[in-house]
Amino acid sequence: xxxxxxxxxxxxxxxLVLPFLAIVVTLILCSGLIAVAGAGVxxxxxxxxxxxxxxxxxxxxxxxxxxxxxxTGLAVAIAFRAxxxxxxxxxxxxxxxxxxxxxxxxxxxxYLAMLLMALVGAAAGAIVALVPAxxxxxxxxxxxxxxxxxxxxxYYALMALIEGPWKDTFSGxxxxxxxxxxxxxPVLIEGTRLHIGVIVALIAAxxxxxxxxxxxxxxxxxxxxxxxxxxxxxxxxxxxxxxxTALLSGALAGLAGVGEVGGVHFQVMSDISPGYGxxxxxxxxxxxxxxxxxxxxxxxxxxxxxxxxxxxxATGVPAFLxxxxxxxxxxxxxxxxLFTAYRIRRVGAPS
Amino acid sequence: MLSSxxxxxxxxxxxxxxxxxxxxxxxxxxxxxxxxxxxLSVAPGEILGLLGENGAGKTTLMNVLFGAYAPDAGEILxxxxxxxxxxxxxxxxxxxxxxxxxxxxxxxxxxxxxLLIGIPGKSxxxxxxxxxxxxxxIGSRHGLSLDPNLPVSALSVxxxxxxxxxxxxxxxxxxxxxxxxxxxxxxxxxxxxxxxxRSMAAQGLGIIFISHKLNEVRALTHRCVVLRxxxxxxxxxxxxSTTSAEMAKLMCGHEIVPPTKEPSTPGASVLTLDxxxxxxxxxxxxxxxxxxxxxxxxxxxAGVSGNGQRALADVISGMLPPNAGTMTIAGKxxxxxxxxxxxxxxxxxxxxxxMTTGLVTNLPLADSMVLPRVGTEAFSRKGLLNPAAIRAFAxxxxxxxxxxxxxxxxxxxxxxGGNLQKALxxxxxxxxxxxxxxSQPTRGLDIGxxxxxxxxxxAMRGKGCGIIVIGEDLxxxxxxxxxxxVMYEGRIAGTLSGAEATVARLGLMMTGAEGRA
Ligand SMILES: Nc1ncnc2c1ncn2[C@@H]1O[C@H](COP(=O)(O)OP(=O)(O)OP(=O)(O)O)[C@@H](O)[C@H]1O
Ligand SMILES: [Mg+2]
Numbered sequence: 001x002x003x004x005x006x007x008x009x010x011x012x013x014x015x016l017v018l019p020f021l022a023i024v025v026t027l028i029l030c031s032g033l034i035a036v037a038g039a040g041v042x043x044x045x046x047x048x049x050x051x052x053x054x055x056x057x058x059x060x061x062x063x064x065x066x067x068x069x070x071x072t073g074l075a076v077a078i079a080f081r082a083x084x085x086x087x088x089x090x091x092x093x094x095x096x097x098x099x100x101x102x103x104x105x106x107x108x109x110x111y112l113a114m115l116l117m118a119l120v121g122a123a124a125g126a127i128v129a130l131v132p133a134x135x136x137x138x139x140x141x142x143x144x145x146x147x148x149x150x151x152x153x154x155y156y157a158l159m160a161l162i163e164g165p166w167k168d169t170f171s172g173x174x175x176x177x178x179x180x181x182x183x184x185x186p187v188l189i190e191g192t193r194l195h196i197g198v199i200v201a202l203i204a205a206x207x208x209x210x211x212x213x214x215x216x217x218x219x220x221x222x223x224x225x226x227x228x229x230x231x232x233x234x235x236x237x238x239x240x241x242x243x244x245t246a247l248l249s250g251a252l253a254g255l256a257g258v259g260e261v262g263g264v265h266f267q268v269m270s271d272i273s274p275g276y277g278x279x280x281x282x283x284x285x286x287x288x289x290x291x292x293x294x295x296x297x298x299x300x301x302x303x304x305x306x307x308x309x310x311x312x313x314a315t316g317v318p319a320f321l322x323x324x325x326x327x328x329x330x331x332x333x334x335x336x337x338l339f340t341a342y343r344i345r346r347v348g349a350p351s
Numbered sequence: 352m353l354s355s356x357x358x359x360x361x362x363x364x365x366x367x368x369x370x371x372x373x374x375x376x377x378x379x380x381x382x383x384x385x386x387x388x389x390x391l392s393v394a395p396g397e398i399l400g401l402l403g404e405n406g407a408g409k410t411t412l413m414n415v416l417f418g419a420y421a422p423d424a425g426e427i428l429x430x431x432x433x434x435x436x437x438x439x440x441x442x443x444x445x446x447x448x449x450x451x452x453x454x455x456x457x458x459x460x461x462x463x464x465x466l467l468i469g470i471p472g473k474s475x476x477x478x479x480x481x482x483x484x485x486x487x488x489i490g491s492r493h494g495l496s497l498d499p500n501l502p503v504s505a506l507s508v509x510x511x512x513x514x515x516x517x518x519x520x521x522x523x524x525x526x527x528x529x530x531x532x533x534x535x536x537x538x539x540x541x542x543x544x545x546x547x548x549r550s551m552a553a554q555g556l557g558i559i560f561i562s563h564k565l566n567e568v569r570a571l572t573h574r575c576v577v578l579r580x581x582x583x584x585x586x587x588x589x590x591x592s593t594t595s596a597e598m599a600k601l602m603c604g605h606e607i608v609p610p611t612k613e614p615s616t617p618g619a620s621v622l623t624l625d626x627x628x629x630x631x632x633x634x635x636x637x638x639x640x641x642x643x644x645x646x647x648x649x650x651x652x653a654g655v656s657g658n659g660q661r662a663l664a665d666v667i668s669g670m671l672p673p674n675a676g677t678m679t680i681a682g683k684x685x686x687x688x689x690x691x692x693x694x695x696x697x698x699x700x701x702x703x704x705x706m707t708t709g710l711v712t713n714l715p716l717a718d719s720m721v722l723p724r725v726g727t728e729a730f731s732r733k734g735l736l737n738p739a740a741i742r743a744f745a746x747x748x749x750x751x752x753x754x755x756x757x758x759x760x761x762x763x764x765x766x767x768g769g770n771l772q773k774a775l776x777x778x779x780x781x782x783x784x785x786x787x788x789x790s791q792p793t794r795g796l797d798i799g800x801x802x803x804x805x806x807x808x809x810a811m812r813g814k815g816c817g818i819i820v821i822g823e824d825l826x827x828x829x830x831x832x833x834x835x836x837v838m839y840e841g842r843i844a845g846t847l848s849g850a851e852a853t854v855a856r857l858g859l860m861m862t863g864a865e866g867r868a
Contacts, residue, residue: 214738216731223722227711233670233702234722235691 010340018339019286019293022332023300029332030325039315047314048307058306060192064264065302066295067201068093068273071256072280073287073294074208075125079249080289081212083225084133084242088147089253090277091154092125096254098158099124101261101268104179113183118258125254126247128154133246137239151277159270166268176268185263195263197255204252208291211248221245253277274305275323282330288337301326368431370395370557371416371447371526376425378411380765381757385411386422387581393526393557398548400572400590401561404602404797405769406755407578409561410452413528417449418442448519449528452535452795453706454511456503462486462514463499466521482521489520493550494543507657509540516547526557533562534795537656537823545571563797565595577601603799609830610806613813617833618646619682621817622698622786627666627676634661637673638841644786644817649808651832652821653857659841660790660821661703667788667819668700669693681785694723699784703791703821705771712764716756717745719763720778748777753803769800776807787811790821805831825854839863 031041052062072089079086086092100121104113131150135141159174166176185195212218223231224241232238260272279301286300287293308322369392378386385408393399401409415422418436426433429445436442442449456465467482483499490496495513503511512532519527529548533541548571552558562568568575568590575587577598585601587593599607623643629636637659644650654660665671666678672688679685680696690700700723702708710719721730721741730741745759752773756766766774772792779787792808793801808818808831822828828835829852836846837860844860 214736216726216734216736219718219725219736222714223711223718226713227707229707230709230711230719230722233668233690233700233708235669235689235694235726236722 014340015288015290018336019288019297019333022286022329022336025332025336026325026329029328030321033321033324034315034317037315037317037321039311039317044311044315044317047311048304051310052303052307057192060189060194062299062302062306063198064193064195065305066298067198067259067263068256068276069279069283069298069301070201070205070294071252071259072277073283073298074204074280074291075129075249075252075256076280076284077287077289077291077294078208078212078221078252079129079245080284081225082221082242082245083228084136084245084249085144086129086132086147086246086249086253087144087281088129088132088150088277089249089256089280090273090275091147091151092128092250092253093257093260093273093277094151094154094158095124095128096121096257097261097268097272098161098176098257099254100258101176101179104183104262104266105177107180107182110180110182113180114185114262117179117183117262118255121258121261122251122254125252125257126250129246129250129253130243133243137242158268162268162270174270178267179261183262184266185259193264195259197259197263200255201259202295204255205291205295208252208294212291217241217244253280256280279326282326282333285330285333285337301329368428369393370397370430372428372431373412373416374426374428376412376415376427377423378408378415378420379423380411383757384581386415386578389425389578389581389583391576391583393559395525395555395557396552397574398552398558398560398572400568400575400587401559401578402563402565402568402575402598402602403578403584405563405795405800406767407602407797408581409578410530411581412578413449413530413559413561416442417447417528443522443524446523446525447528448522448524448526450512450515450519450530450532452530454515456511456514458504459502461500461502462497462506465503465514466499466518470522485521486517489517492554493520493547495520495547508535509537509543512536512544513547520551524556526559527551528559528561530561531563531795532560533564533567538825539655541567563795563801565598565798568598569593569595579604599798602797607798607802610802610809612809612830615647615812615833617648617817618815620644620679621646621681622667622819623679624667625677625679627673627678629662629666629671629673631674632662632665632671635659635841637662637666639676640841640843641676642836642843642846644819646785646815646817647812648833649812649818649820649831651828651835652819652838653823653825653828653835653861654838654844655861656823658838658861660838662841663838664703664788664790664821667693668698668702690723691726697785699779699782699787699816701772701775701779701787701789701792703794705768705775706764709775710763710771713762715760716749716763716766716774717741717759720745720748720759720774723778724782744781748774748781752777768795769797772796772800772804776804780807780811783814784816787816787818788821789818791823792820793824793827801827825857828857829854837861 034041034044052058072093075089076086100117103117103120128150132143132147135146136143162174162176168175185197188194188196212221220236220241224236224238228238256276261268265272283294283297283301286297304325305322308319311317312319372392374390376386376389389412403409414420416427418438418441427436434445436445463482463486466486467477486499495517497510497513512535532544536544548558560572572590575590576583577585579602587598620643625641627637627640635658640663652660662671666673669688669690669692677684680698683696685693706712721744725731730737742759749756749759754770754773756770792804812818820828820831833849834846835852835857837844837857839861844863
């Protein structure tokens, strides 16, 4: 028989090994589903791998997919560090997308438009995140529930916008008018969709790490998350730290939406985000709330997403497998985290 | 499971085997040997004292017995039979109950519901009536009564502890482990606890009692085991006829001399409270409290706990803005009550609760040590931390205060109580405060660590710092203080000079019977 026993210390290499372990376990578990769907496991994973990382175009596609999840992953990681339970990155992303689309549609010089899109999009995300944070700070409303529910509010507001005032009168489709051509983000490699927003996302990760690890605000966020009582006694304005964290987190999620509008879709439609905000939670957990870890974690999920579509075409396994892999990865990581605090002991066998 | 079995080889040929026997227990945490070849036994009806300095390994040994840690070596025998204890359920099944220093209760549930947690009922239903009958029986047998329908959140700390004891008995404990039970009790509550423990022992229960207060150990226990650096340093067979000094020497390996208190001439007032009243606080509010402490003076605040001491500490440390009255620090009137503002005026603060208010147990020790001043020039510039300075500061303090730990980056929660207190003291004293407010400064500390803290206070007093010590240990207050103020129902009932104050006189004032300005 096996039993869990509390660990007295956690080896440092655990932090690196656990996410990989979780991913391996996930792939093994999901291979069962592939087999049930009637495809060869090796073949299916092979197609996934080559379609996501097999050639330079595939790699750029994976990077483009990863960018929004790097942003939402950072948003969630920073919020969770302060124990501000922001489950609302999806809504904040959508708010950022709508706001930047509105700005991008105004004729003005391209660089100015892009700058304004980023600023306004980030601000929109920040304002949305401020709602659950304020409710929690002022009225003790549970932030998990309020930030989650706000996602639906924002989504239906977006739908109302593209079904109503923004509706394309020419085609009748529920899509917003496109942004100005001059506001389209520059593409880095001709013939790919690799846009400048991807680079911004890759730079944002170390910046966020620096913020958390090396600034007084980051110190306050860490201490507030671990022990708000000691933080208050130590002279930290806990409420202000929570609000600042929310602003930061919402702004990052908003930037995910900006990148999708400026670099990928150039307009807003109902499926602009296939749940990138929720994937951000998976990214943050796989990264163990370390901003630097958000990059590899987002790349993994992006590879799964791009790969799953190709696998579906090639083997007939439904592309939904990508969602299953994501969900399983989150569960596997949560179980893996248990092993930082506990270990398994064999008991009772010999008497 | 009575001891009609063969007595195992190696045990002495006693008529009845001991209730519990631990043999050769060794347990290491990394490089730290918390327990090394420890032997210990408890007979039915015996109260065993377990003594030792902070970090000597008492809690670890008891956690091994209770199944929280697996020992690296050694065995545990219950009534002569070797038994494997892998978790608290195994321990409870073997008749071992433990009252931890931090209680494990569900605050929203009632007393009865807490007792019934984890007890399988009949066919999936909870047996409330049966539970109620047992609570009442346990209560009347040992004088441990509690209203079974009260929610735990409405209980005082002493009552929660009583509930933990009842819980252990409820689950059939025949050996009860109490880890520093008196550290959280007011002196008046200690008598009630001791009466209950004696009654349990008289009925054949074995008890292991951990405390740093040697007079309690002498009054209660039948026998003592002393640990030092994880090993058994000695045993005391007749605690009642052994002096505290002898026990202290066994614990520390050398004699503990009380610090000498030089006479001092206090200077001008460094902290003045004038007509301070509060409201909106969980405990007793303050009602027009006026007091002062002068440079080079120690003011003791005595009183039965719950008479406004918490509010007083919170006001002075900036956690609770008063709704009337003024406070001045070094001649400057406090405009805004916040920890940061008061700190800037030269106030040092050491909170009553080290773990919840003082430190961040999951982060490195260095972070806790710079927490209140991380925004100052010493540790950051323009919002950017200076990690090298933070580390160097923590390392210097670890050295200066002999804080026993693997280094500044260790999790603060891994330190023992005495070392945590030293860390808190170090972080405040490093900045030469003009005024220092401390609550229960030596709660849970061994004699040596307590002496160290006392010496630091007296040295600060010598350097002209004004110190307020809020405490319940009257002997400690009498030894340290130049003046003692007594709090009663949120007011200062009176202030005595060090020469006038005696335990008897203070005791009388604490009940509100005598006032003296
Ligand atoms: N979980 C742990 N991880 C690492 N070290 C630990 C852990 N628990 C205890 N230690 C170390 O083991 C030693 C013994 O600690 P223990 O808590 O048993 O002491 P104690 O005698 O109960 O002290 P105190 O009187 O302060 O409560 C100490 O050096 C402590 O730092
Ligand atoms: Mg202990």
